Amino acid sequence: MSELLPRALTWADVDPARHPFEMDDTAAEDLADLVAPLLPSTEAAREDRWRSLDLVTELLVGRYGRWACGWNWSVGEGDFDGGVVGVWCCESHSMTTPDATAPLVVEALREWRDWLEDLAERFAALSPPENTATPSTDPWYWERACTRLVTVVADRTQAESGWYEHCLQVLRWFLARNGIDEGRAEKTVENAVGGRFDSWTAPDVLVVDAVSSRFAGGVGGLG
Numbered sequence: 001m002s003e004l005l006p007r008a009l010t011w012a013d014v015d016p017a018r019h020p021f022e023m024d025d026t027a028a029e030d031l032a033d034l035v036a037p038l039l040p041s042t043e044a045a046r047e048d049r050w051r052s053l054d055l056v057t058e059l060l061v062g063r064y065g066r067w068a069c070g071w072n073w074s075v076g077e078g079d080f081d082g083g084v085v086g087v088w089c090c091e092s093h094s095m096t097t098p099d100a101t102a103p104l105v106v107e108a109l110r111e112w113r114d115w116l117e118d119l120a121e122r123f124a125a126l127s128p129p130e131n132t133a134t135p136s137t138d139p140w141y142w143e144r145a146c147t148r149l150v151t152v153v154a155d156r157t158q159a160e161s162g163w164y165e166h167c168l169q170v171l172r173w174f175l176a177r178n179g180i181d182e183g184r185a186e187k188t189v190e191n192a193v194g195g196r197f198d199s200w201t202a203p204d205v206l207v208v209d210a211v212s213s214r215f216a217g218g219v220g221g222l223g
Helices: 025-038 046-064 066-070 098-126 139-158 162-177 182-193 205-219
Strands: none
Touching: 025 046, 025 098, 046 066, 046 098, 066 098, 098 139, 098 162, 139 162, 139 205, 162 182, 182 205
16 A cells, blocks of 8 residues: 555645545534444454554545545654644554544544645745746745745654655655656755754754755756
8 A cells, every 4th residue: 555655645646726625514524424434443453453544544545535645644653754643643542432533533634634735825835936947947936945845844743753754745746836847856855855854853044054055956957
């Protein structure tokens, strides 16, 4: 199920403009009713609890698209390291009875979706006016975008275990949103960050400035 790992998601997978989603309270209750039968009792073995989470992810992805596999990408050392979801922790702490856990799953899905929509708004605000990456684009746009995106991801993930993986992903998503192909985006981000971020530590101003400068240079073909 590697294709359903949140770290594997591309901007095409998660872009809210490509994947409409609305959920009122009635729809949330209906979804919880579908999730609850997939969840085991509190006495179930841990492997059965893990298996049930896979079934939940498959249900959500089948209904809403691949973006939904990030529903349990929680902050810190949860089911996956370094995410942004706060209402869900992990299998061992968040799963209780099926009736209590199912609404929590739905709430986590909505929180993840809110984050994606927030990113889409930030990307629109931070993109250069022509919405395309060319050597002539003022590097200030790319530096500003990198600085602000690194800062917001560090904040939302609380810079905990593995936070930088999602940070790199968000930077790749931003480049993809601006028409840069996946291979170039990955190379640009890797060259810019170059192991400068660590778990449990938010980068200081000097590190962010250095990364943002290299990011801008890479986009412009200068790095």
